[in-house]
Amino acid sequence: MFKNIVFTFVTINSWFFANAQTASGIEEETNIYERIYNAPIRVSRNQQLTFTDLNNKKPLLLALIFTKCAGVCNPFLLQLKENLQFINSDNPFTILVLSFDPRDRLGDMNLLAQKLGLENNKKWIFAVTDSIALLNQSIGFYPRWDSVRSQYDHDALLVGINKEGYITKKLIGIRDKLDLDLLISSVNNIYSPTYRLPNKNILFSCFNYDPKTGKNRPGLGWLFIALPAVLAMSLLLSISFIVHNKLPAE
């Protein structure tokens, strides 16, 4: 029952925030294949690491949040946790939850981990950094401070970083398991096919891709590929017929 309520809540929120994220204007395509800033990150009181230390071991899924967030952060992390439970990928990765709010301390992040029930999960790391501006810039992520609400206006952003420290893919908004699968493939340098969106102005496609089933149905375009041979053969037969019916056989 509780799960259902969370899900309904998450779905409504994701719809709301999915719409909100387009307003902020950031795009998933920016900064792809650029190197992430090698920021120092504090993961525990006596452990300071860098991005390179982490991504050298395993590719990273970086979730950018702040603990005092009254908006998308919690549903975003909840959904991420939920989706990852159903992903049994053999490809390695670590989820790094990092605060972009300079007011957040390590204690706040630990509390958040506890609230999510993830404090002992080795796959998840909760951390803070003092190089937020440079890190955000290398990702192309620009949260805006809204002094009226005392909140950041920002997107739910999950960034894929491969073992070499390059950003391979970004997911904006709360996304489903399928997208997460693609993200995990991309940080492991596994090629993921992409399809163009359906467009009513494209009349003659070779295939029509159905995103629901993931299947391709042959389209009218194939007729055009068969047409040249059909035309040539028809021409051959017609000419032969015409010349042999007009001229006496030689």
Place this chain on the structure above:
Amino acid sequence: MESIKIKKITAVWIITVLVLFIVSIVLGILMRLNQGEIIEQSPITFYSNMTTHGLTMIGIWFVAGMAAVNYLMQRYVKTSYTANVIAYVLTVIGVLIFWTTTFVGKFHAGWTFLYPLPFKVMWATWATPLFLVSLTVFGLGWLIWSISLMTQLLKKYSIAQVFAWQHFRKNPKVETPPFILITMITLIGIITCLFAAVILIALFFAEYFSNGNFLNDALLMKNLTYFFGHTIANEMLYLGLAVIYELFSEVSGRPKWRTTWYVALAWNLTLIFILTAFFHHLYMDFAQPEGFQIIGQLASYLASLPAAGVTVFSVFIAVYRTEIKWSLTNLLFFIGVAGWVIGGLGAVIDATITNNVLLHNTLWVPAHFHTYNAMGNVLFSLAFFYWFTNQFTKNIEDGKFTKLTLAILLIGGIGFLLAFYIGGADSIPRRYSNYPTDFTAAAPLATMGAIFATIYLTAILIFFFKIYKGCLKILFSPS
């Protein structure tokens, strides 16, 4: 009278092809020098030159084959002088328009002008529609010419005869000469791929004039592009082979080659396979179903094996332990067949899916297609040019000097190609105006390519001066 006119127009074709060839080689050498960091061209100049070089080369060696076939076909049927002239005029107009788009308009989408590149305008805005117009002009001229030749063959031979099907039975009553069989198979292929080009250009124009109301499907456009591009590049080789089947034995003083059941079968199979081999250009297109990728690989093997097997066998039998009257013509044919086979092997290696993962878009690709063009098809046509000129102007051959020229051609050609092959095996990408520093061997190899290409050009210039004099004589002689 008609045959005199055809003789003259053939001479005009030869001079035109050789002049355009020399200009295109110079563009090729400039590209290699730029890649070798010996000269500095802007990327726009490099890619405009690459586009001019690629399409001009394909165009001229196609028309060279057609002109040769047209000339020799008169031995069997009457051919249309008018269609030949129309093709010539439209080819020249097409080249002028095309060169305007690249040299003046800086159009540089490559000779394959893969969709949607022509619409990503990084050149004069008029260059894209004008480029499409130039293709239309070429297509029209070549389609008229091919259909006209096909019609002449069909007037004399029934469909079964022209495809030599009677040779599948014992003691056929009528013999279809190998030249007629190969020409017909090739003409069908040419007409088919020109129809693909017509559809392709129509779709390009439809999108261009639709103001965004009609968009093309990239996969469909890529299929059509290679249906046209791959097929025409192969068919022009077959035109050269038709000439070899007609002339090799004749100039070697050997009995004329005859059509047997296996020659007929091989070429009939080639017709089918060559029209589906282009699928190997789409191995990297995951949206293309796996079945087509497999067809692409099988057709690539099957298209090359019968024709190559039968031709190599025929040439081998003709020269093995027999008294041959060697002349420049049959030497060029012989070396050309070797170039064709070696380039073909390189192509088959690349068309094997497991290898293509490594070789795709590396210099291996220009390596193999330059082998069967620069050291294959070009030599077939040069042999015909020599033979043709020799028919009417005596003694253009002089023993030692000719052999020296041939040696220069071989040294230049092999060195130029080796630089591509080594680069390809080293994973150096193709179509880079400037190589990234990670590819340490790329620039030295390019310089080596440029040096050897210049040696190759020297041989071509010598051939040119000998042939063009003869052609001018033919042109201005009263009969």
